[in-house]
Amino acid sequence: MYLNIALPKGRLGEKSYEILKKLGYSSKDYENKDRKLVFINVDKKIKYFLVKASDVPVYVERGAADIGVVGKDVLMESKANVYEILDLGFGKCRFAVAAPIDFIDNYEKKLVVATKYINVAREYFEKKEREIDLIKLNGSVELGPLVNLSDVIVDIVETGSTLKANNLEEREKICDISARLIVNRNSYRFKNNIINKLIKEIKGEIKND
Ligand SMILES: Nc1ncnc2c1ncn2[C@@H]1O[C@H](COP(=O)(O)OP(=O)(O)OP(=O)(O)O)[C@@H](O)[C@H]1O
Ligand SMILES: O=P(O)(O)OC[C@H]1O[C@H](OP(=O)(O)OP(=O)(O)O)[C@H](O)[C@@H]1O
Numbered sequence: 001m002y003l004n005i006a007l008p009k010g011r012l013g014e015k016s017y018e019i020l021k022k023l024g025y026s027s028k029d030y031e032n033k034d035r036k037l038v039f040i041n042v043d044k045k046i047k048y049f050l051v052k053a054s055d056v057p058v059y060v061e062r063g064a065a066d067i068g069v070v071g072k073d074v075l076m077e078s079k080a081n082v083y084e085i086l087d088l089g090f091g092k093c094r095f096a097v098a099a100p101i102d103f104i105d106n107y108e109k110k111l112v113v114a115t116k117y118i119n120v121a122r123e124y125f126e127k128k129e130r131e132i133d134l135i136k137l138n139g140s141v142e143l144g145p146l147v148n149l150s151d152v153i154v155d156i157v158e159t160g161s162t163l164k165a166n167n168l169e170e171r172e173k174i175c176d177i178s179a180r181l182i183v184n185r186n187s188y189r190f191k192n193n194i195i196n197k198l199i200k201e202i203k204g205e206i207k208n209d
Contacts, residue, residue, distance in 0.1 A: 003045060006049050006059040027048060049064070060183070060184050061082050066184050067182065068182050069182075071180070076117070086181040088180060090206075094157055098168045099151065099171050113133070113134055114149055115137065116137055118136050124154065181199065
């Protein structure tokens with residue numbers, strides 16, 4: 001029985017594959033990947049699917065992949081019904097509310113919030129009981145307040161240099177983010193032994209990192 005793993009394209013995928021390779025789960029196809037999206041290790045009975053980061057929860061929730069690696073940001077936004085099994089400890093950053101340095105929220109009107117993460121933003125401001133007008137963007141979110149599209153943004157902050165370069169400042173931290181291992185609920189039951197073995201091996205590897 002093969003174990004199907006959804007790896008995100010980009011930074012988290014590279015780091016995840018590095019760990020899996022160290023554990024002996026490499027795939028020659030991955031190293032010369034060209035435009036291919038499926039990579040196999042026949043001996044270890046592993047199949048990798050290379051997917052867009054924001055699609056990892058979809059593949060895992062639907063069972064097309066048994067397990068996957070995804071940023072906590074993407075996982076929170078997706079609300080996917082999967083097991084979040086392990087904090088992998090890399091891809092660290094945080095969700096924050098940021099605003100122009102001179103912005104003062106006087107609570108006189110709805111706060112206009114631009115973000116890629118509308119579910120995360122909605123839930124955060126609902127908890128604070130602050131009414132908002134939510135604007136969904138797909139990138140370059142920091143531009144929003146600079147051109148009066150929004151009052152504030154909800155976005156990922158890592159070093160803070162993007163905020164600084166755009167005269168914005170972090171006002172409120174929402175939560176910490178890092179890469180997570182997620183597992184399909186049925187797979188966890190039916191492929192329990194192989195999944196638990198892999199989790200144990202990954203835990204050992206990230207501890208040594
Ligand atoms: N500074 C950062 N900016 C964005 N993501 C970061 C940062 N630091 C860590 N991450 C993590 O990396 C993930 C995104 O990785 P990457 O930027 O490679 O994906 P992407 O393919 O560009 O995503 P998308 O297609 O959504 O733009 C995020 O989901 C987050 O968990
Ligand atoms: O705090 P920093 O270290 O500056 O990192 C944070 C920036 O990185 C991400 O953008 P990304 O490069 O993924 O582009 P995006 O605008 O398309 O989301 C994020 O959306 C911030 O803009």
